[in-house]
Amino acid sequence: MDNVSFTVREGETMGLVGESGCGKSITSLAIMGLLPKTAEITGSIVFDGKELLDSGSKHSNSKAYQGLRGEQIAMVYQDALSSLNPSMKIKEQMTQLTRRGGRKTPAELLEMVKLDPVRTLASYPHELSGGQRQRVLIAMALSRSPKIVVADEPTTALDVTVQKQVVELLNELREQLGFAMVFVSHDLALVASLAHRITVMYAGQVVESAQASELLQNPRHEYTRGLLGAVLSIEADAVRLHQIPGTVRHRAISLQATVLRRVR
Numbered sequence: 328m329d330n331v332s333f334t335v336r337e338g339e340t341m342g343l344v345g346e347s348g349c350g351k352s353i354t355s356l357a358i359m360g361l362l363p364k365t366a367e368i369t370g371s372i373v374f375d376g377k378e379l380l381d382s383g384s385k386h387s388n389s390k391a392y393q394g395l396r397g398e399q400i401a402m403v404y405q406d407a408l409s410s411l412n413p414s415m416k417i418k419e420q421m422t423q424l425t426r427r428g429g430r431k432t433p434a435e436l437l438e439m440v441k442l443d444p445v446r447t448l449a450s451y452p453h454e455l456s457g458g459q460r461q462r463v464l465i466a467m468a469l470s471r472s473p474k475i476v477v478a479d480e481p482t483t484a485l486d487v488t489v490q491k492q493v494v495e496l497l498n499e500l501r502e503q504l505g506f507a508m509v510f511v512s513h514d515l516a517l518v519a520s521l522a523h524r525i526t527v528m529y530a531g532q533v534v535e536s537a538q539a540s541e542l543l544q545n546p547r548h549e550y551t552r553g554l555l556g557a558v559l560s561i562e563a564d565a566v567r568l569h570q571i572p573g574t575v576r577h578r579a580i581s582l583q584a585t586v587l588r589r590v591r
Contacts, residue, residue, distance in 0.1 A: 328353055328531040332370075333524075335475065340501060340508045342522030342539065344515050344554065350531040351511045352405075355479045358509065359402050360392040374400065375474065398428070401473040405480035407460035411452040417463055418448035421470075429470040436466035440496060458489035462496065469500065475507045482517065494521055515554045519543055527551050 328350050335341045343351050356362050358372065360379060372379040379391045392400075404410045412420055421433035429436075434444035440462040452460055461481055468476055478497060482490040498521045501508050512518050518525055519539055526536040527550065535548040546552045549571055556569020 328357075331528070331531070331533050333526045333533065333536055335507050335509055336523075337474075337507055338501070338505055339523040340498070340510055340521050342518035342525040343509055343511045343528065344513065344518050344525055345528035346513055346554075349528045351513075351528055352479055353531075354528070355402065355477045355509065355511055358477055359396060359400060361396075361402075397473075398471050399474045401468040401471070401476050403461075403464050403468045403476060403478040403481045405483045407457065407464050407484070408452060410464055411460060413452055415451070416448065417450055417452070417455075421448070421463075421467060424467055424470050430472050431470065433466075436470055437463070439469070439500070440466045442466075456489075457485050458493060461485065461489075461493055465493075465497065465500070469504065469506075472504065473506055475509070476501075477509045477511070479511045480513070481510075482512070482514075490517065497521065515543075516558060527554070 331350070331354055333341065333343075343354065345351055353362070357366075357368060360372075362368065368380060370380070374395065377391065379395075381391070411417075418433060421436065425431070425433055425436070431439070433448060437444040437447050442459060442462050447455065447459065447463065452463075455463070465481070481497070482493050485493060494517060497508065497510070500506075510518060510522060515525075522539045524536065525539050525542045527534050527542075527548065529550045535542065535546070535551050542551065543555070546555055553569050553571040
């Protein structure tokens, strides 16, 4: 990761887009202060005017995150089945969470994400569908009314129809509750449906960042144009998908492409 910089404003959705391995999830974990102790961080992470990195250390400041993580900063993980305890019913897992300071009951949280609370609370994670499990994670993330939610590819394991439902739910909840959101995805079309701003990452760097409408209509960076051009369209009747010239960046080889030059 190198020179990653962006701003998420109050109440807005910022889409973080890029291919697998570009650093999206690492960036999300850095925001949450959940990087391993071996990770070294330089720079600044500011939340609501408060610096979260310890100036005298290369690691995230755990003291600064006290009272923030899970309270004002929450995260929705991409693999709902792995994030939930398979040996505990949903009621037990949600009760553990709300007992520590939740502002709503488990039933109220599940109703908020449009699930049947009676059936869901009595179920084990494997008894729910992928979309239902993802809604449970969203409900748990919102249990303490956070100011910002980091959604790390929350639709990865879902089919297209359920993806649309989850995205619409997140957007509806953001408007209703007023939290800001960082929505991480490799799907530019999906991000375009809910993001106010889009930040494009490649090989651990931010290569372009702009208002969603501007970036989609007038992409300035070759990699952004490549992402947009890689989407198949029946109407376009394209013979060949867009190709980015050059080679993939690697420390051991010389860089032949201009993909890493940030344009805005």
